[in-house]
Amino acid sequence: MELGNGRLPSLLGKLKFPIVLEDVTAEEVAEAYNVIREATIDLVAPLATEDYVVQSCPEASPPKWHLAHTTWFFETLVLEPLLSGYEAVEPLYKMLFNSYYESVGHYFTRIHRGTLSRPTVAEVMFYREQVDKALLEWIRSIPADGWAEVVSLIGLGLQHEQQHQELLMMDILANFAANPMNPSYHTLLPEGSYNPVADIEWLSIPEGVVQIGYDGVGFAYDNELPCHGEYLSSAYIANRTVTNGEFLEFLNAGGYSAPLFWLSDGWRWVNEHGCHHPRYWRQVDGNWFEFTLFGLVPLKLDLPVSHVSFYEADAYARWKGLRLPTEAEWEWAAVNLPITLGGLLEYGNHRGSDESERQIDGNSRYSTDQGNNNAYTNGEGSKYGVDNNESNKHRGNIYRAGPVTGPPGALLHAIGGVWEWTRSPYIAYPGYHPPGGYLGEYNGKFMNAQYVLRGGCVATPVAHIRPTYRNFFQPESTWAFSGIRLARDES
């Protein structure tokens, strides 16, 4: 599946993880590198210097940490081991900007990242420039026998950078939301009109053995591998995600004070943290508001509920007498049913640029194996405050998932919009083996006590997501752009 042909570098379509790449040119690598690294800088452009420094909660990191850590990846994991004679810009950065790689050495305590005023933003920018310069020079002189390994690592570094682009948006939102000044990342856009939110439809999932996991020729993370058989019982999945208005019904029905709808751990979470609404909802004088990247705005009932925990998603589903889908159900539906796109982060578009229409195609396995039912429609997208149906411009705004509209019979906004909690714990696929060395720490060691989310969100770079992509968070996590799609058993 290819998303976003526009400014998307061709390299990304050729990456494969963890095996190596050969058929790309240095120019292709340099172009991809420049585009993606610049996109990161575009994202932080609206920030004041002070905004780069703070860490309002343990799960967030200061924006300048992301800028440095993504650079650290290229310096420590690519340049230092592979470029003979390379000298680190600042030796301490190896420790300071290591996130969690035990095989690389010690690292600074995560929860204290926000206590560090130095290096300054300017010093971090200098770090980025120095590493970029060294890498781009080097890339043009690599001998053929090392080429494949280098390019594969750079490609992984770029995927990694894209993950941090989404984290940047999550963290900026978390930081701003914790500030009584209610700062906004972006001014509220004028609102267009859009079609009504789609009615709920239950899309059928047939019983049988299906293939789950990535088997394409492009890039996928190790945790999407290997493609393997799973047995599905017959079930149904909802065509769209749950709206704010629907979730408000749960809240108003006393959902947050009814233990029987909650997992035991979830009920403890509710009580220990005094949860009684989604993380970014605020009630002021009886009216509901939502804190967003536009600042504090009235809660719009037709938008998908966002930033809910797995516990909240699960409790909501139980209250409805339903359940969350498994990740296999979700993946089958996303591959085999018509889908539309919600908003996604596209390079440039968050600055308001035009965007051409595009056609989404499945990857080879999907189209080959499943026949022609894979006719993705154009998504009407996330138009919260911005889109209109005529021009379909700005479809992919990255600030807030828009209302889920679209044609009948499709898995609407399956890709983009909000991440969708599944009921599947994040574990290894059968036959999974983590790669050796530090790469083995990338995903494998987190396969415990987390749940899989699928589909990407408005803050996910358009070229980064695919139907087999497995995101994962702890069940109490509300920090991602996470929402709810329901499923039900064959009754």
Place this chain on the structure above:
Amino acid sequence: MELGNGRLPSLLGKLKFPIVLEDVTAEEVAEAYNVIREATIDLVAPLATEDYVVQSCPEASPPKWHLAHTTWFFETLVLEPLLSGYEAVEPLYKMLFNSYYESVGHYFTRIHRGTLSRPTVAEVMFYREQVDKALLEWIRSIPADGWAEVVSLIGLGLQHEQQHQELLMMDILANFAANPMNPSYHTLLPEGSYNPVADIEWLSIPEGVVQIGYDGVGFAYDNELPCHGEYLSSAYIANRTVTNGEFLEFLNAGGYSAPLFWLSDGWRWVNEHGCHHPRYWRQVDGNWFEFTLFGLVPLKLDLPVSHVSFYEADAYARWKGLRLPTEAEWEWAAVNLPITLGGLLEYGNHRGSDESERQIDGNSRYSTDQGNNNAYTNGEGSKYGVDNNESNKHRGNIYRAGPVTGPPGALLHAIGGVWEWTRSPYIAYPGYHPPGGYLGEYNGKFMNAQYVLRGGCVATPVAHIRPTYRNFFQPESTWAFSGIRLARDES
């Protein structure tokens, strides 16, 4: 599968959960009730009054709490709703001995159970007697139209009591182990001879769709339902569990200080708790000992390692380049391969009574579906300090899992011995619906952030376990008699 025909009440073979029972007599119910309730009292017979009171760690409960809580189950969930005019022995017990049933009302804080000196042991025993008397009188006068529901609930109460029999042994061990006086529950038995520990064999699991979950006509918990299809990739499972000696190699190789063998959460657990050996191992002057129900004894290298966490089991497996089995793999093997029994708790036998030979049969589905490969051999059992091969007496001692010996080709001590960690998170089976009311809280609300263990242990009542049984604990838990059986992918 029937285990322990000896003193096993016939009722237990007829129970089915959650549906109702009709074809049992009041006498059968009374016999089962008496046998199982008395067995609980037998277990606490070696205790001093003070031993009933303490709670040495948050996960344990005072023994007298177990005696009261199991009685509470019959009083609050059976007598009060169903026996008109029944008056509670003491109204406060409804709150004090409610474990976690939100639908029943408030309950006393779990971690403070050990702060309560009242009711005294004698008062708890009086409570048991009063409830027993009321229930046994009533059971003989129930009209036919209410019979099935009553008997089903009593049957569940007896299964529940059996679970607490195992918990009693876990808690007594935990409490004694936390006491510098090193008290012992039982004097060390004279040691017999036994065959050498079996060599590791890798038993083959074929690829394909299998049926997982209970489909027999007897009792099973709701979490074993429904029986459903799962797809297995081809793999191998070890014929026996890991020994103390093998685990000591991991320890001596620096396993507890090598982060790359551990899940990220596991590595945090190791460091925050300063773990560097299994919970009940002690090193004294360079020699390893193990705290057991016999008190502190030298570590025996040929016994199965016990009381390890999931994190330790998983790290050990990674260190070996292997993995833990999934619960589906385990269940398939236990149903379809020859198995032997480890020690199990049998009524009377922990007091040293003889025990007749017995034949283990699969339930109907297994024998019907899978043909004749279900030839369970007689287990040689747990003989730590007690058994000998000739007489096979005392096989099921309940104090410490014995060495795993047995014939080639069999899944040795699959049932009994130690609980075996699987790599499967504890989640609902496809199509699972928790029952309504308080029964829905029995299992369903704990389906989060825990792992499934299979097979039972020396402290599991013999009539309580079956191949489809799903036990579950948090990955850091070391309080159960939990060990390690390895698996590996088809390479």
Place this chain on the structure above:
Amino acid sequence: MELGNGRLPSLLGKLKFPIVLEDVTAEEVAEAYNVIREATIDLVAPLATEDYVVQSCPEASPPKWHLAHTTWFFETLVLEPLLSGYEAVEPLYKMLFNSYYESVGHYFTRIHRGTLSRPTVAEVMFYREQVDKALLEWIRSIPADGWAEVVSLIGLGLQHEQQHQELLMMDILANFAANPMNPSYHTLLPEGSYNPVADIEWLSIPEGVVQIGYDGVGFAYDNELPCHGEYLSSAYIANRTVTNGEFLEFLNAGGYSAPLFWLSDGWRWVNEHGCHHPRYWRQVDGNWFEFTLFGLVPLKLDLPVSHVSFYEADAYARWKGLRLPTEAEWEWAAVNLPITLGGLLEYGNHRGSDESERQIDGNSRYSTDQGNNNAYTNGEGSKYGVDNNESNKHRGNIYRAGPVTGPPGALLHAIGGVWEWTRSPYIAYPGYHPPGGYLGEYNGKFMNAQYVLRGGCVATPVAHIRPTYRNFFQPESTWAFSGIRLARDES
């Protein structure tokens, strides 16, 4: 000052700390030892075995721990160092029952004392018997040159045992209060009549240099030494302590939700612990009750408020526009003004025995230095539910401080009744030097972040208290029988 001539052993009047004693006989020592050790056993007589085991809060200890620890004092600090050839009853007790003496070696974690079921109560009683026997045999054979040291240490051990007699009552109350069963230590006694609670009078304290600290010839703790000059400004001290009814006015006036009456740390304490009434008050259906050693009884408005923290005492005083006295003011008043006694623990009397009238005299310094203004009146005592003015029997019941009645012009219930918080931090007197060795750990190392309380309470042994006695607790502590006496500056 001598209190309780009745069964009080003559030894106690001759003890002096930390210097040595010579003029007592072995029989005197044996008599004192027997009386005081037996008094401890009398106190625990109403307990069930289970009651000896639990520790309901970190500050309390299990009753059996007190029984063992006081014995440990004699074994470890007296017999082992001084009696050649003495063998410990159980070597592990040295660690298990060491409270906090670093110079003696490791000790078991205080907050986990309630997790230990062994040694059992019977084993602890055996320990007491063995040590008693060894000590009493030995005491009759000590050569003259070691006599003084031995007797001084035994005397200290007996003072220590008396402190633990009070702690036993505090801990039993705390444990019972934490139990929803509301157990009672003693049945509620029939209530007698008594005079009305005394009206508040303000007793004048003149300006000038006074001598503070012990300078008598009897026993005093090191922290009462040396007697030294302090300068008092003129002030007033209340003739009696604050009643429940008066404190209830503070509560009803919103005192617990008005930050300006509280110290900053106190306000945090109020909010973090959700304090809104004294520790043992309970509100049931709008009516106030108090948990006491009689169980839960209606709150009596004319009793002195008890079990309040320093923070509560201080906030109450501020709300009244007043303050707490300093310990020097208190001591001056207790020595120089007429005083009466509240209830105190007397050996035997808690079992209801008669008690003869007695005359209280000051110690030499007070009577010599201060002339004849030291005319202590007979206290009318604590009659809560028991006393009457005619017979003055049972005056010193140990269960709950009684109403403060008495003649005008006297510092009523200055000794006994409730401990009285002073505004004085617990620090060393000028010229104080802690004794060497483990004795230096007895008091000196706790001189930080605590406040001094004066006067003793109903649970203080009658022969243990004196006007110079300095008790001390953390300001948040509510576990002692602590109340409030007010003072005010010369206006």
Place this chain on the structure above:
Amino acid sequence: MELGNGRLPSLLGKLKFPIVLEDVTAEEVAEAYNVIREATIDLVAPLATEDYVVQSCPEASPPKWHLAHTTWFFETLVLEPLLSGYEAVEPLYKMLFNSYYESVGHYFTRIHRGTLSRPTVAEVMFYREQVDKALLEWIRSIPADGWAEVVSLIGLGLQHEQQHQELLMMDILANFAANPMNPSYHTLLPEGSYNPVADIEWLSIPEGVVQIGYDGVGFAYDNELPCHGEYLSSAYIANRTVTNGEFLEFLNAGGYSAPLFWLSDGWRWVNEHGCHHPRYWRQVDGNWFEFTLFGLVPLKLDLPVSHVSFYEADAYARWKGLRLPTEAEWEWAAVNLPITLGGLLEYGNHRGSDESERQIDGNSRYSTDQGNNNAYTNGEGSKYGVDNNESNKHRGNIYRAGPVTGPPGALLHAIGGVWEWTRSPYIAYPGYHPPGGYLGEYNGKFMNAQYVLRGGCVATPVAHIRPTYRNFFQPESTWAFSGIRLARDES
């Protein structure tokens, strides 16, 4: 006593707290206001924008918070209540920059101040400018009948601002010390020569009643009032503070692992925090360094030890067989003995300006009451890295207390250098009454569980300190420039 005649505004000498002022002109107020407010800005001049934002430990605050909070004081406590029609620059600041005044309303959680990126530094500077402008305009138009109150409050606001000047230096040091980059606030100055550290002399304190507390005509805080009698026993106080080298002996002698030298709470602090050296000492390859405002520099043995806790100070004193002085002893000595000055913060001098000689005189009471023994000598001051004896320039550098040199018989560096822990808990003086309203929260509510420090330090503004000044911190606090002066009893 007047310190720093140079740029010191005349207003400061005329302030009196809490009573009102009348004999100053608007120009005097404006001058004082401008000088002190500008001095704050001078202090933050070396910071990068990022340095204003972080809070590396709970006790510190972000520098920009100090800039805003001191402004809040003038806006919320002066302009809003007294200047009719004044409109707040930003209403939210009232809550955001309230430190702890319950009477003013809610305030933002202290420990989360470092999570706020907004308002930005520029916005805070704008806030300062707006408030300064409003206040300075207003001050020139106040009618005579309100003049005294206004000026008194402004005066208090300026004293408050000076306190935060010191806090700024403490917090910048704490933040930089927590950063592995080892940033420096100031480049290390070239080191001059100086006289050898003075030998220890024991200065005699006679027995008798002394007057303690402020009775001058200038400004003092409420906690220095009233001047009152105290009785001193005869004792000795050391002429100088303890050096790094002397403290290192304690460390090398195992002081941090010897429980008997520590208060019980101190020993717990040592173990829970793993303390084994003063907060800013670092050991690198066996060599000791100290983190200072110059960055990480080799530990200089002849400098006074700084940034030690009360626990460390007290343990050091016990190890020496000595003790800390009481605050009354300290004050008597500072008033009645010749003293010299250590470095102090003078406006301008931290930027390297010249400084004229100055003469320190006692306030009227001291010179009148005590005769002519109050001949303060010129301090040789803190010359660490900067001073030389000839020119005595830069004496008051604010970065690190310099070596204590000086003539015999004097209390050297009694004022300036390091704050000196006393053994006196921070409590109210006899007759103390906190002022009403929010002023009552300034000092009074913190009179619990803290110790008094005396004398000021290199970061204390020169015009802010006096011999009666009472600083206070929790005993575990190491964040101030706190050192050790010893005392001993008459032996």
